[in-house]
Amino acid sequence: MMVCEYRPGLEGIPAAQSAISNVDGQKGILEYRGIPIEELASKSTFLETAYLLIWGKLPTSEELTVFEHEVRQNRPIKYRIRDMMKCFPESGHPMDALQASAAALGLFYSRRDLDNPAYIRDAVVRLLANIPTMVATFQLMRCGDDAVRPHSELDYAANFLYMLNEEIPDPLAARIFDVCLILHAEHTMNASTFSARVTASTLTDPYAVVASAVGTLGGPLHGGANEEVIQMLEDIGSVENVRPYIEDRLQRKAKIMGFGHRVYKVKDPRATILQKLAEQLFAKFGHDKYYDIAQEIETFVGQKLGHKGVYPNVDFYSGLVYRKLGIPTDFFTPIFAIARVAGWLAHWKEQLGENRIFRPTQVYNGKQNVPYIPIEQRR
Ligand code: ACO
Helix, strand or coil, X not given: CCCCCCCHHHCCCCCCCCCCEEEECCCCEEEECCEEHHHHHHHCCHHHHHHHHHHCCCCCHHHHHHHHHHHHHCCCCCHHHHHHHHCCCCCCCXXXXXXXXHHHXXXXXXXXXXXXXXXXXXHHHHHHHHHHHHHHHHHHHHCCCCCCCCCCCCCHHHHHXXXXXXXXXXXXXXXXXXXXXXXXXXXXXXXXXXXXXXXXXXCCCHHHHHHHXXXXXXXXXXXXXXXXXXXXXXXXXXXXXXXXXXXXXXXXCCCCCXXXXXXXXXXXXXXXXXXXXXXXXXXXHCCCHHHHHHHHHHHHHHHHHHHHCCCECHHHHHXXXXXXXXXXXXXXXXXHHHHHHHHHHHHHHHHHHCCCCCCCCCCCCCCCCCCCCCHHHCC
C-alpha cells in the first residue's frame, strides 16, 4: 500500500474520481459536466442543470418536461414532517431545521433499493422537490404562520420565492434567484460533498446522505460565510469605514469573510457572475450603500491580499443578492443547500457506481501503554 504524507485538511489529496464538475483555480474556470458555468448561468435553468449534473447529460425537451413535472408534483411535504417542524424552536438555526427535516424523510422511505434506477430517481425528485418546501415552511412557522402551499403554476425558483414571501415574485428577481441556484449547484470535492460521499459509501439511504451534507455545509468556513459577509457589511456601515475595518481585522489575523478559497487563486468565476446579477438587481430595485461598501472592500482586500491569491469567492456577492431579494440572512445557507442538493445527489449516484467504503488512516500522535489509575488516586 502506498503511504502518503499527512496533509491537514487533506489538501491536494484526491478523495475520488469524478466526472461531475471541474475547477481550474489558477484560470478561474468552473465547468459542470464539461459545460462552462457562464454558459449554464446565461442559458440554462436550475432544474435542467440539476438533471445535467445527476444524469450526466443535458435532457431533451421531453425529458426535461417530465422531470419538471415530477418535481412539481412532489413539492408538498408530508403533514407529519410539517407537524414535526412545528415543534422546532423558532430561535433555532434554519440549517438545523433543514438537517433534521431531511433526515426525517428517511423514516418514511427507509427501503434502500440502491441498485434500482427507479428508486434513485424517486429519491432525487423527492429531495429536490421537498428541500425548498422544508426551508420555506420553517420560515413561515417561526413567524407564527401556517405553511404556505407550493404554487403549481410557478417554476422552481419562482415557487420558492412565492412560498417564502407569500407573493408572486417579480420575473427578474425569480430569474436571478434561479441563476444563483445554478451557480451553487456543484463545486467538486468541497467539505459538504466529501461528507455526502463518505456517508453514501456506507450504502445508507440518500436522506442520511443529504442530512450529513447539510450539517457540514452549515459551518462558517463553508456555506455559512455569506451570512457573515452581510454581518461584516452592516458592521462597516459606510464606505469610509471600509479601510480601517479591514486593516484592523488583518492586524488581528482575522479572516475577511467572502474572500479566499482553497482552490481558486483568482476571482471565483461565480463571484463575477453574481456581481453582475447584483448590479441588475440594484438597478431595478434601487441602489443602496451596501453595494458601494462591497465594491470598496473588494478593491482594498485586492490590494492587501491579492498577492496571496485571496479574491472574492462565491459567498461575497451572493449575500448581497439574497438580501436585495428580501431573504432573511439566516436563510442564505439553506438556500445554498437547496442548490447544492443537486451536486450532492450527483455525487451520491456516482459514489454508488463504483463504491468502496471510505476508511482513511491517521497519524497517531498520542501516548501509548498508559497505566490505568484508580479514581481515588487521580488528581
Ligand atoms: N482573509 C484574510 N486572509 C486570508 C483569507 C481571508 N478570507 N483567506 C486566506 N487568507 C490568507 C491565509 O491566512 C494565508 O495567509 P498566510 O500565507 O500568511 O498564512 C493565505 O491567505 C493563503 O490562504 P489559503 O491557503 O489560500 O487558504 P485556505 O485554503 O487555508 O482557506 C478558506 C480557505 C477557509 C476559504 C479561507 O480563505 C477563509 O477562511 N475564507 C473566509 C471564509 C469564507 O469566505 N469561506 C467561504 C469559502 S467558499 C465556500 O465554501 C462556498
